[in-house]
Structures are given as structure tokens and as C-alpha cells.
Amino acid sequence: MLMQLKELTPEGLKTGHGLAGGDAPTRADWTIDQGWHNYTAAEHAVWKTLFERQSKLLPGRACDEFVAGMRDLPIGPEQIPDFEQLSEVLMQRTGWQVVAVPGLVPDEVFFEHLANRRFPAGHFIRKPSELDYLEEPDVFHDVFGHVPMLMNPAIADYIQAYGVGGLRARKLGVLDKLARVYWYTVEFGLVKQADGLRIYGAGIASSYTETVFSLDDPSPNRIGFDLERVMRTNYRIDDFQESYFVIDNLDKLLDLAHIDFAPLYERIAGQPEYQPGTVLPSDTLLTRGTGSYHDAKRAATRPVTSLN
Numbered sequence: 203m204l205m206q207l208k209e210l211t212p213e214g215l216k217t218g219h220g221l222a223g224g225d226a227p228t229r230a231d232w233t234i235d236q237g238w239h240n241y242t243a244a245e246h247a248v249w250k251t252l253f254e255r256q257s258k259l260l261p262g263r264a265c266d267e268f269v270a271g272m273r274d275l276p277i278g279p280e281q282i283p284d285f286e287q288l289s290e291v292l293m294q295r296t297g298w299q300v301v302a303v304p305g306l307v308p309d310e311v312f313f314e315h316l317a318n319r320r321f322p323a324g325h326f327i328r329k330p331s332e333l334d335y336l337e338e339p340d341v342f343h344d345v346f347g348h349v350p351m352l353m354n355p356a357i358a359d360y361i362q363a364y365g366v367g368g369l370r371a372r373k374l375g376v377l378d379k380l381a382r383v384y385w386y387t388v389e390f391g392l393v394k395q396a397d398g399l400r401i402y403g404a405g406i407a408s409s410y411t412e413t414v415f416s417l418d419d420p421s422p423n424r425i426g427f428d429l430e431r432v433m434r435t436n437y438r439i440d441d442f443q444e445s446y447f448v449i450d451n452l453d454k455l456l457d458l459a460h461i462d463f464a465p466l467y468e469r470i471a472g473q474p475e476y477q478p479g480t481v482l483p484s485d486t487l488l489t490r491g492t493g494s495y496h497d498a499k500r501a502a503t504r505p506v507t508s509l510n
């Protein structure tokens with residue numbers, strides 16, 4: 203999703219967007235009013251551009267559950283969705299709500315929301331000049347990418363359990379390990395379907411270029427999901443992923459939610475981490491990537507040395 207994470211300071215927020223996001227949070231849980239009536243025609247137009255581009259691409263590429271979730275929600279091309287209307291439908295289906303936040307919120311605030319089945323969504327939308335660039339999650343990523351999946355009972359329970367697990371992992375000092383599981387599932391996960399690989403990760407589903415790259419490009423590895431392996435694998439926040447991890451079906455996520463991670467955290471403590479593009483002999487490979495995309499980038503940024 204080409205996201206460059208900003209530092210979480212009240213100063214950072216002041217440089218933020220729109221009306222409601224202009225000041226440091228006043229509520230302890232960092233929520234703000236969505237301020238739906240304050241969106242300008244230009245902002246709705248950015249939503250429309252992104253929405254139309256993405257909804258043409260996703261049938262046959264996003265998993266069936268994503269497409270069904272989108273169909274049943276009050277989300278369309280014409281307007282940035284109203285979080286209250288989304289929450290009404292979500293609440294009936296899976297007991298989730300969407301709440302507005304100014305952008306990235308501190309980990310414990312994020313986890314506390316998820317543990318209570320509230321999904322914090324950025325209220326602002328990216329600039330028209332930066333359609334494929336995100337400094338922090340905006341309303342298109344959070345709503346278009348995540349909310350359809352929250353209509354699915356397995357994902358709904360999984361993300362709540364992740365919130366509970368996040369609060370616990372923070373206390374144990376192992377948040378980096380847990381965050382990789384979220385990254386390689388909720389954000390960048392692929393799932394097998396009868397007719398081939400499909401997208402369920404929101405970071406892919408909200409990105410035009412990564413939708414194509416993750417499924418069709420020869421460059422990335424596509425590897426069967428293995429929990430311990432993923433917990434040890436670094437990820438990229440600034441470019442397409444070098445490896446995607448594939449689950450057999452969405453219910454497999456529920457197994458993960460029920461596994462006690464504490465013994466795993468202990469077992470992998472001090473063991474080496476894997477780089478994003480590494481392939482291990484123990485991996486179940488669906489595709490061995492050529493690595494060409496990231497290799498070309500690395501070559502382009504390498505300093506030119508002498509000719510010998």
C-alpha cells in the first residue's frame with residue numbers, strides 16, 4: 203500500500219487534514235466526529251475515482267466474501283460513506299462499528315477499539331495528486347479495504363481477538379511479532395479459492411497497483427501461511443510486499459485466534475528474523491518469485507562504484 207508511517211505526536215496531527223483532525227485528540231479513545239457534512243465535492247470526487255477504479259478490478263480478484271460484504275454495505279461510488287450508516291448494517295451482521303479517528307492512533311488505543319469491535323477509520327481522504335500514496339490509512343483504505351471483510355463472521359472474530367492479543371503482546375514486549383501476523387493476514391493476505399488465489403488483505407484490496415502485483419506479477423513469492431514463520435518475517439511498509447502468505451480459507455484465521463501465542467513468543471525469542479524476500483527450504487511455495495521488481499529497485503538505488 204506504499205505507506206510511510208508518520209510519527210504519532212500531537213505535532214504530527216496538527217499538520218493533519220480537514221476540520222476535525224486539526225487538533226490533538228480531545229477524547230481519551232482518540233475518536234472524533236466523522237464530520238460527514240464537511241466533506242467537499244472534491245473529496246467525494248477522489249473517493250469516486252478510487253472506488254470506480256478498484257471495483258472494476260476486484261471481481262475475480264478479491265475473495266467472494268469481500269465482494270459479498272461490499273454488496274451488502276451502504277458503500278457506493280458517489281459519496282464517502284457515512285460511518286453511522288455503515289455501523290448500522292455491520293452491527294446487525296457481526297456486531298462491529300466504524301468510528302472516526304484523525305489517522306494512526308497509538309497501539310494500545312487501536313487494540314482497545316478492536317477488542318471492543320470498533321474499527322477505527324481515518325476520516326480524511328488522500329489528495330487527488332496522491333492517489334496511490336498513503337502516509338497513513340485514510341477513509342478509502344480503512345472503509346473500502348477493511349469494512350467489507352468485517353461483514354464476515356470469521357474475520358470479525360479474528361480482528362477482535364487480535365485486539366485482545368495486541369494488548370497482551372504489548373505487555374510482553376513482543377508486539378513486533380504479533381504485528382507481522384496482522385500485516386500478512388488482515389493487510390496483505392491471500393486466500394485460496396476453488397478457482398485460484400484471491401485477495402482478502404485490505405492493504406491490497408484498497409490499492410490498484412498492488413491488486414495486480416500481488417496476484418499476477420512474477421516477482422513476489424506466494425507462500426503457504428505458517429504462523430511461526432510469519433512471526434519471524436519482516437515486512438515492507440514503503441513498497442509492495444516481496445512475499446505474500448496464503449491461507450486455505452478464512453476459517454483458518456479462527457484457528458490462529460484461538461492458539462495461545464505466549465509459548466510461541468518464548469520459543470522464537472532470540473531466533474533470527476527473516477528478510478521479506480527470503481524463501482526457506484521448509485516453505486510451502488505456491489510461487490517462487492523472481493524478485494525482479496525489488497531487485498531492479500535495489501540496483502537503481504545502489505551507489506555506482508568503480509568498474510573493476
Ligand SMILES: C[C@H](O)[C@H](O)[C@H]1CNc2nc(N)[nH]c(=O)c2N1
Nearest residue numbers: 305306307308309312322339381
Ligand atoms: C501494531 C498495530 O497493529 C499498528 O501499528 C496500529 C497502530 N495504530 C493504528 N491506527 C490506525 N488508525 N490504524 C491502524 O491500522 C493502526 N495500526
Ligand SMILES: N[C@@H](Cc1ccccc1)C(=O)O
Nearest residue numbers: 363364367459460461462463
Ligand atoms: N491468539 C493470540 C492472539 C491473536 C488473535 C488473533 C490474531 C492474531 C493473534 C494470542 O494468544 O495472543
Ligand SMILES: [Fe+2]
Nearest residue numbers: 339389404405
Ligand atoms: Fe489497514
